[in-house]
Amino acid sequence: NAGVTQTPKFQVLKTGQSMTLQCAQDMNHNSMYWYRQDPGMGLRLIYYSASEGTTDKGEVPNGYNVSRLNKREFSLRLESAAPSQTSVYFCASSIVGASLQETQYFGPGTRLLVL
Amino acid sequence: GDSVTQMEGPVTLSEEAFLTINCTYTATGYPSLFWYVQYPGEGLQLLLKATKADDKGSNKGFEATYRKETTSFHLEKGSVQVSDSAVYFCALLIGGSQGNLIFGKGTKLSVKP
Numbered sequence: 238n239a240g241v242t243q244t245p246k247f248q249v250l251k252t253g254q255s256m257t258l259q260c261a262q263d264m265n266h267n268s269m270y271w272y273r274q275d276p277g278m279g280l281r282l283i284y285y286s287a288s289e290g291t292t293d294k295g296e297v298p299n300g301y302n303v304s305r306l307n308k309r310e311f312s313l314r315l316e317s318a319a320p321s322q323t324s325v326y327f328c329a330s331s332i333v334g335a336s337l338q339e340t341q342y343f344g345p346g347t348r349l350l351v352l
Numbered sequence: 353g354d355s356v357t358q359m360e361g362p363v364t365l366s367e368e369a370f371l372t373i374n375c376t377y378t379a380t381g382y383p384s385l386f387w388y389v390q391y392p393g394e395g396l397q398l399l400l401k402a403t404k405a406d407d408k409g410s411n412k413g414f415e416a417t418y419r420k421e422t423t424s425f426h427l428e429k430g431s432v433q434v435s436d437s438a439v440y441f442c443a444l445l446i447g448g449s450q451g452n453l454i455f456g457k458g459t460k461l462s463v464k465p
Contacts, residue, residue, distance in 0.1 A: 241395070270452070279441060279457040280396070295452070327395055339445070340386075341453060343395035 239263055241344035243328050249350045250318045258313040258347050260328030268331050269311035270295075270341065271303060273324040280327065286311055318351045325349070354379045358442045358456035365432055365463050373427040373459045375416075375442035383444040385409075385418055385425040386453070390439045399427075399440070432463045 244259045262269065267288050272280040282295030286305040300322060302314045311330075315322060325348050329341040359374040377383065384403045388396040400409030405420035414429045425442060442456040 277457060279455040280453075281455075282452060285452060329396075340398045340401070341396075343388075343397065345393075345395045 241328055241330055241342050243326075243344035243347050245347060246345070247348045247350075249352065250315075251352050252319060254318050255314065255316050256318065256349075257315075258326055258328075258349075259310070260312065260344060261310045262328075262330040262342070263309065264330060264342065265308070266330035266332050266342070267308070268339075269305065270329040270331075271301075271311070271313045272327045272329065273297065273322075274327060274346075275324050283313065283326075315349075318349075320351045323349060323351045354383070354444065354446055354454050356442050356444055356454055356456035358440075358459055360457070361439075361460040363459060363461045365461070367434055367463055367465050368431045369463075371427070371429040371432045371436075371461070373440055373442075373461070375425045375427065375456060377423050377425065377442075377444050379423075379444055379446060381446050383446050385416070386443045386445065387414070387416055387425070387427050388441045388443060388455075390441065390458070392438070396441060432461070434463045434465055437461055437463045 241262045270285045271283040281297045284303040286292045289308045304312045325346050327346050328344040331339045331341040355378045386401045387399040389399045390396045400411040402409040402418035408417045416427045439458045439460045441458045443453045
């Protein structure tokens with residue numbers, strides 16, 4: 238049981254390049270999330286997927302697209318990277334139901350540097 | 353809107369000192385409250401949680417009590433260790449939000465031997 242895995246761990250891009258960050262979970266969770274973490278800003282939600290086949294915008298979606306490929310996988314794509322997207326990206330997953338006790342489980346993060 | 357405010361760091365303590373990290377929230381409904389911890393180079397992991405007023409969450413010697421009257425969820429530990437050095441995030445979860453957490457900005461704790 239690996240939990241939440243993310244690839245790559247580290248990436249350097251030039252402005253205008255594209256890339257996809259991969260995330261997978263093996264806990265049979267229905268909901269998945271992408272966050273970015275910037276110094277002094279905490280974590281901000283980019284996109285989330287409440288279930289397979291659905292995605293919704295979070296607080297900071299501009300410049301990103303997502304795909305919920307199946308129940309396990311949720312990818313984040315940068316079509317044309319900008320220096321403002323330099324950040325650490327975290328994927329998370331949870332089971333969301335009637336209870337408010339759901340815990341989110343986080344991956345180890347992807348550190349992205351855009352030059 | 354819904355938000356979380358936590359004390360700014362960094363916080364530097366000596367081993368065995370008492371720790372308090374303040375967290376207050378603004379929410380339109382009745383949220384669940386969480387503390388997450390991030391050790392250097394790692395992702396976040398749940399430290400403790402509380403789902404209703406007056407609940408106390410506890411784990412690894414850390415405690416936090418859900419105070420509805422003061423809209424607070426302060427994190428405390430009686431005797432910190434060097435291994436507690438990390439960034440601590442307070443977060444809230446609103447019902448009907450499809451599980452979306454709202455995080456504070458984080459407080460970095462450094463514990464010196």
